[in-house]
Amino acid sequence: MEGSDALLAARLAAGDDRALAEVFDQLAPSVYGGALRVLGNGSAAQDVVQDVFVELWRHPDRYDPAVGSLRTYLVVLARHRAVDLLRSELRRVARQERHYRLTPAEPPGTASDDVMAAETASVVRAAVQLLPDGQRRVVELAYFEGLTCREVASAMGIPEGTAKSRLRLAMAKLETVLDRQLLEST
């Protein structure tokens, strides 16, 4: 397919829906598989696939065949979308944990919501556990306990700048850990 990527891009720009269907049939399994690796959740991965193909259809001119294959473009786009989704999920899980800690007696949400949240949260927590101790602790304090960087620094007895840099490193590593296999493959 790579040899005809420029033609496909031109067809997409011309509003050719058959070109979109062809690209989907050829590349959607890769896009879906990549998103699934990052997210570990089929429903969320389907949302990523939809986002990626709608984006391609609305803005086909953002893909430049001279830069790389359409497959790589879409898979990388999917990875970015999946990581964005994961980040927001990380924040949601952290908020939820803080909320439950403050109001332990509150009844949980619906069964399906809980299953979805639990699946995603377990993926996120597993990834956090793989971080080096210093970085893991910063993430736990900042995200799960809701501390500011200054408060994290004080709690850990380190300068605020160090806390910030550890948090940045931790987030970058977290993304890498979560989609390492996908990155290697592309």
Next chain:
Amino acid sequence: MSTTDRDQVLPMGLRERVMAASLLARTVGQPVPAVPEISADEAFARAADAFYRLLSTLSEQGWKTEALRGLDVQGLVGHLTGVEHDTHRALAGDAAVADAEHVESTQGSAVRQAARSPAQTLDEWRSAADHTLELARVADGDLAAGGCDDRIAVHGIRLPLGDLLVVRAFELWVHDNDIRRAVGLPPSVPDPPVLRLMSDLAARMLPYAAARMGLHPVDVHLVLTGPGGGTWDVAIGQGTGSHEATGQDSLAIVADAVGFCRLAANRVTPAELGPHITGDEDRAAGVLTAAATLALD
């Protein structure tokens, strides 16, 4: 990319869901980047301005260079003046020009230029083109008020006023390029909004050209690439015009928009156009050959 990812089985319904969401976000056939819509008279005005700019750069020798059908550039401009005059008559409802032959009817005007200076030829053509625009705008107002027939007949074609003006813009661009070729200038490409109107007209005229050639029914999915292009589903003969599975024979033709317009002007051959065909190659060749018969010359 791992084999696992490439072989990933998609959930049921995902394809339909993604296609539906995509087509809601952007209509089929709508080009990206979006091309501003312009009126047909604006397209004609732009083509006339571009033609005038070209003629204004020509040397005395350039005006005397043979350009087309044995006519030098000056004679070719005279032909176009003749076309404008016949268009004026058509807009005035003169039935005599309805079936007049395009070249023969204007040959007198073409030949007359030999006794004139290039400046006189240029001025006469410019005045005639400007008058076409004035008459068209008046006629357009009358049409809006329901004052006259909505089709104009000239040189064997009978079209709504807007389409006729696009035909006029088309012919100016084609002869602009005839002159460029004759005097050794690089070819020109219309503005994307003008090209979009020209591509659209050529796509819509395809069934008529195919009917004249007696082509068998076929649905043609025509994709014209590049700025000013788009996608059209064209029903030829008793074709359905739908690209969905209907049991009807169907073809997909993908070609450069400018190239396709040159084909419709009979300035390139189907082979020179180099289209990408899906479906029966022979039938596609028939459709492309029919497209080339749209030319008035």
